Amino acid sequence: MLAPLLLWAVLLQWACGRSWQHCTELRPLDVLAELLPGSGAARGVRVLQAQGLSGLQLRASRPRALAFPASRLFLHCDRFPEEFSIIVTLRVLAVPTKRNEYIFTLMAEESPGVLVGLRYSPSKLHFLFWSPERSGGWQNRVTFRNVSLADSRWHTLVLAVSGQSFSLSVDCGLPKDVVVETPFPPSLSVKRASFYLGNRRRRKGFFTGLLRQLVLLPGADATPRICTAVNYKATALSIPAVLQDVPVKAVSNEVLKYPHGANMKVTLGSRPPCTKQEKAQFWFNASRRGLYLCDGSAWISMLEVKQRLDYVEEYQDLVTNSETMGVEVFTIPRVGLFAATANRHSPPGSAIYKWTDGKFVLYQNIPTYQAQSWKYFTIGKKIFLAVANFEQNDRGQEFSVIYKWSHRKEKFVTYQRITTHSARDWEAFVIEGEAFLAVVNHREGNNHNIDSVIYRWNPSTGLFETNQTIPTSGAYDWEFFAIGPYSFLAVANTFNGTSTNIYSHIYIWLSGSFQLFQSILTFGAADWEVFHIGDRVFLAVANSHSYDSRIPAPSNFYAINSSIYELNITAQMFVKFQDLLTYRWQGYEGFVAAHHLPTVGCRDWEAFNTTEGSYLLYSSAKEPLSKVLKLKTT
Secondary structure, three states, X not given: OOHHHHHHOOOOOOOOOHHHOOOOOOXXXXXXXXXXXXXXXXXXXXXXXXXXXXXXXXXXXXXXXXXXXXXXXXXXXXXXXXXXEEEXXXXXXXXXXXXXXXXXEEEEOOOOOEEEEEEEEOOEEEEEEEEOOOOOOEEEEEEEEOOOOOOOOEEEEEEEEEOOEEEEEEOOOOOEEEEOOOOOOOOEEOOOEEEEEOOOOOOOOOOOOEEEEEEEEEOOOOHHHHOOOOOHHHOOOOOOHHHOOOOEEOOOOOOXXXXXXXOOOEEEOOOOOOOHHHOOOEEEEOOOOEEXXXXXXXXXXXXXXXOOEEEEEEEEEEEOOOOEXXXXXXXXXXXXEEXXXXXXXXXXXXXXXXXXXXXXXXXXXXXXXXXXXXXXXXXXXXXXXXXEEOOOOOOOOOEEEEEEEEOOOOEEEEEEEEEOOOEEEEEEEEEOOEEEEEEEEOOEOOEOEEEEEEEEEEOOOOEEEEEEEEEEEOOOEEEEEEEOOEEEEEEEOOOOOOEOEEEEEEEEEEOOEEEEEEEEEEEOEEEEEEEEEOOEEEEEEEEOOOOEOOXXXXXXXXXXXXXXXXXXXXXXXXEEEEEOOOOOEOOOOOEOOOOOOOOOOEEEEEEEEEOOEEEEEEEEOOOOEEEEEEEEEO
């Protein structure tokens, strides 16, 4: 679809959290590391291991020995961030029923009140903060109930704070959300304040467990970053160096040895096999100037020189059966690289091309009826290719077709016909191990307000069966994406029969079906695309034009902005981040134009790689000629 163009056509500005943005960078602030000197040894602190992870045991007799000035973290101003996350990895021993223990506090020297703090009891977690706006100030407490930490196991907590909203995730489980009357203050002074680790400046409530991680992340919800790791309990945004390489005791004597100090083998040359036998071995790829580590099944990039795009050159003119509405590039294991073009006219229909001797050559023709798009997907060892047909066939029947790869015939054969109505797009996805296929129906006759359909794969019958219908309005595109344990499906609604200025919808998977999550006003929406920058999740919509039959048409109704939305996990919604203006992400500055490519009626882009390099394939909706472009990098 329009995804590659969409991603190149965005300008992302670095949003830094309102008035606090100049206090420090939006990077993880390691509270625990500030307690330790450069040598890693500190009085009153001991490094212990439990269940394969290391942590700090706080043993100081005086609480002030476990304190440091807040100014060491807040370098540029003396205010606490208004929006932030606190990430804690800890191991808690049994806690008496009525006892509370403090993980940390931030306290002003002249006041006994807690500016910011975190403490726990056997079944609760309490977040404390000071409200200076109230007369004389006031201590506030946000309580999360049914939080059991005292089980001698490692747990990772992510507390996200934004205004009146407080959200707690324990070990990446479902978040516990609390909304309170008093918001976290937008300008909380930390002047002459200090952080106290494991206490509130007194012995009562002293922390008795192990602390591995205590990080303050300004301006962001850290949940996506933590919960994408395989072992989220061991995930570290930032941990003290002394906890990263902990020596283990030798069996024979009291000498300490580091486990990483043994046999390290680096292989040079072409890509070697990566199996359990090569696990923990390195491979240096001289051509890419990269160092890779074998994890037992695949080579993981450890260090790689970033390539810079110098220019794009025309590589191949791909003559197609007719104008091309969409293109899909895919690889069939042990067979090769293919491209399927969705062509307008029938006959001759659409075509599949195979990459042979550095070029795409015609491999198979397939009868289609004003095809709009292809979707390649697999279910187990089965390989499928679905086409979205926009028009009826010669018999007046309106079908879109799912084709299956035949290993015996080495081509795609008809597998299942599905009734559709001016189908524009297919989306294939998996939820909880089950395969789904969603078709977006554009219109039925002159009626644009019709149902699009989600099909579920039935392993018993080997067919797709209707699972759910969703009302859509002249829809163009589905976009499936997952965030942590949650699955979403966004539909781009384009035209309701009178106007393109209508709502597109985002649905969330709950209890076996998709339910409405959020509605966003769009203007002839043609495509949704989700993407990530760091731990931030963005959803971009490509608006095509603004039209309403009830009002006079503007001089140029195609002059319309598209938009990017960012997920705010605390608020549980996507909020507008910016309108789309220019191209290519460049860190803090945003997207700038990288290259201008001459195209004729370009409808779709696909990027792909071969052993010879990186390429782009674009389809033309105005002429029976698509082009392969080769990227030249250094």
